Amino acid sequence: MKLPTPSHLPRDTRDTLFVLAVIAWVIAPLTPEIPLWCSLLSMAVMVWRGLLAWRGQPLPSKWWLLGLLALCLGATLISFKTLLGRDAGVTLVVVLLALKTLELRARRDAFVVFFLGFFLLLTHFFYSQSLLTAAAMLVALLGLLTALVNAHMPVGRPPLWQAARLAGSMALLGAPIMLLLFVLFPRVAPLWGLPGDAMTGRSGLSASMTVGNIASLALDGSVAMRVRFDGAPPPQSALYFRGPVLSYFDGRTWQARPSTLPSRWRLPADLQVTGEPVRYQVTLEPNRLPWLLVLDATPQAPVLAGKTARMTRELQWILDQPATDLLRYEVRSYPNFSHGPRQGVPGLQEYLALPDGFNPRTLQLAAEWQRDPRHAGAGNAQWVALAMQRLRSEGYRYTLDPGVYGRHSADEFWFDRKAGFCEHIASSFVILMRALNVPARIVTGYQGGEKNSVDDFWTVRQSDAHAWTEVWLEGQGWQRVDPTSAVAPGRTGTLQRLSPPRGRIAEAIFGSVNPALALNLRAAWDAVNNRWNQWVLNYTQGRQLELLKNIGFKEPDWQDLIYVLCAIVVLASLGGAAWSAWERHQQDPWLRLLQQAADKLRVAGIGFTANSTPRHMARQLLAPAPGSSPKASPQGQAWHDWLLRLETLRYARPDAGQATHFRRQLATLRNELKHLQWPH
Structure with missing residues (x-):
């Protein structure tokens, strides 16, 4: 067919x-x-x-x-x-x-x-x-x-x-x-969020870290958050956005410190800041996670609408509920800070614990260093320097594909593979530090980002997910040590990032594209997305009330929004009615009446051309249908006579001095038109 x-x-x-x-x-x-x-x-x-x-x-x-x-x-x-x-x-x-x-x-x-x-x-x-x-x-x-x-x-x-x-x-x-x-219109947030529906977070940060988890995120170039600094930003190497702090290790997985520890083991934050703060605004993408990512260190709660946050003893800011929608907050962070106890306290023992039966060669390396006469009397700072020197000088590599690590992950890193992503490096470093009796822990979050030349926002991507360490030093408290910077300075010191190799299809499609052009297009697209986030998704009730303040309201609330909205609707309706009346006044009333007659006949199934005159319409109405009697119906004759009278009024229109007579005759024809019907 x-x-x-x-x-x-x-x-x-x-x-x-x-x-x-x-x-x-x-x-x-x-x-x-x-x-x-x-x-x-x-x-x-x-x-x-x-x-x-x-x-x-x-x-x-x-x-x-x-x-x-x-x-x-x-x-x-x-x-x-x-x-x-x-x-x-x-x-x-x-x-x-x-x-x-x-x-x-x-x-x-x-x-x-x-x-x-x-x-x-x-x-x-x-x-x-x-x-x-x-x-x-x-x-x-x-x-x-x-x-x-x-x-x-x-x-x-x-x-x-x-x-x-x-x-x-x-x-x-x-x-x-x-x-x-x-x-x-008063906004109620979250407009689209449904917290009851579980959804896997995209940030890759969690309360635990198993070797391999963060490495997979290096392939994800989606945006985690955007940051705009008020004034000059810190150097890229100082952009550490703090997330969960992991201190408990079972041999394979690092987890956050248990909340059931006795009070005598709980270390106070003891945060002290100096110098001028760095002021910035963060737009955090929805991730279904309760962590508020900020730069180290932030003593005051970030300013955000509709949510509250608290700071833990590890300087991590936690929301009262997960971020189910786009979240914007303002922060003041102090790059110069110190925190944690300055002298040894019982709670530090938690950060020395290692499970039995794991990484024997790493433990042996620590014992050899401690027995070495060259390191006699070495303190925590010296052990840190020695481990960092080993990372710099003995051929360790930063890679996206280190392979699957076995039971003794630190041993494999220090002695066999000598390659890994940030989590392998940080985990192995903390295990070695603890074996040297140096309190240490892992901090996860994001490091770095890239500045968008179009809108001057810093874009932090999922591929910027990072793990670094903190060690405790006598008289100084907790100090950040990033062992990845010793293996690959470009990972934290510049905008250099690892990227996955392209496949054959991607290489065939994008291989000839100028890298500079690709970067510019990406920056432009990120800027457009950022504007959408800032102007549309992040347009909250707070910004609505701020708008009312700018037009003169002292202490506006949602009721004022309703009043303003209703006033604008009423004014717009009155304006539309006035425009319609003016437009009707400008149109020739005779032509308008002719159009009304044509519309009424068209509904009855009789159509006319756009330039039909009243006389032509009248003749067409009286024209007999094929096979019917030439005698016109009373209704048809009434329409015929009405149209001819309308034509007579048009061409016998009096001068301006007799306009009242014309309007009276036109009103009569208009009233008659209401009663005219076409036979069915």
Whole structure:
């Protein structure tokens, strides 16, 4: 059977295929978030529906739909153990939208599909509020509006571009209202966050660290946070954004210090700062983690809206709840600081503990150093210097691919492989320090970043995730020591970063691209994304109230936002009414009355050309239909006489001195038009 070409498809088929394409566009970005069976089923149903429309075949019976619906409900229940919640709810909406296309027969069914499509469009922002998501949903919105406008168009075959143009005009007309609501409608945060739904964090930071975890993040170039400094920023080598502090080691995994330690073992923070602070603003990407990343050291709580934070004894700032949405906060950090006890206390013993049966060669190396007469009387600082010198001078390498480490990870690093990522280096260094009776611990977080030349924000990426160490020195307290800087100074001292090798396909596509051009394009895209984050996603109620302060409100609240919004809506409505009245006054009242008559006849099924005169319209009304009597109906004769009187009034219009008579006659014709009817 020969299939029709797209340009010769019936209108119903063309419109159905267009609606299916729009629905596919709406569903596609959700495929990573919904179960695989849901994506495959939705795709199969829409392909099936498209083939039925293309071939002009009947739709499946309701028993097919009921069976598929029951199957989908069962699969959803098995996948999520519930039919409630964000993920289960979104899955059900996708299923309902796909199945509804199988009973897309009448305009009423199409409106249900449009409603579900608009609703599903909003659910994308449960998972991502990025600029790309917003752009994709804008295209989806225009597509759904085009399909909706097309469904309201009269019979015939109006081109889709005409419906798309009208949909675009509607969107542009609605843009000022959308902008007004965005700026002034009271915001409740988090708007899209659903804390009850678990989601794996992307930052790679956790309360534990097993060798290999952070290394995998070096391949992730996504943004972790953006930082803007007030004034000159610190050197790149000093940008250590503090995260979890890990002090307990079981031989394979480093974990945070247990909170059940006796009070006599709990070391006070004893933070002391000097000099001028570094002031900056951080925009933290959502990560579902409770840690507030700041530079060392930050004695005062960062300023952020809607959340509170506390500082632990290890100088880590922890939120009262995980960061489920974009978080912006202002910080004052002091690069010159000291913390921890200055003299030996019992609590330091925790930072000397090592598990039995692990890394015997590292323990032996420490014992040999302690027995060496050259190091007689060495203190903690000397042991640190000796270990750093070994890292610098004995061929150790910083690499993304050190291989899988075994049971004795420190032994393999110090004696066999001599290669590793920051976590291998930091872990091995702390184990050696503890074996030398030097209290030490691991600090995880982010180090460095890159300055965007477009907007002067520093971008910190997931690939900047880092692990360094802190050792305790007599009279000084805890001091930062980054052993990775001894192995690879470029990792912390410059903007140099390791990057994964490209595959053959990526090399074929991007191998000829100028690196400088690629960096500039990346910087421009990051700047655009940052503006989106700052102006849209981070537009909080606090910034709304700040806007009201700038226009004269002393102590504004959300009620003032409502008052201002209502006042603007009223003023805009009055302005629109005044404009409409002015426009009506500017239009020729005779032409307006003629247009009203033509519209009334057009509704009755009688159409005229745009330049039809009253006399031409009158003749057309009295022209007999083929095979009918030439005698006109009373209603037709009334229309004929009314149109001729309207024409007479036009060409017998009195001068300006008799304008009152003209308006009176025109009003009479207007009243008569209300009672004129066309015979059915």
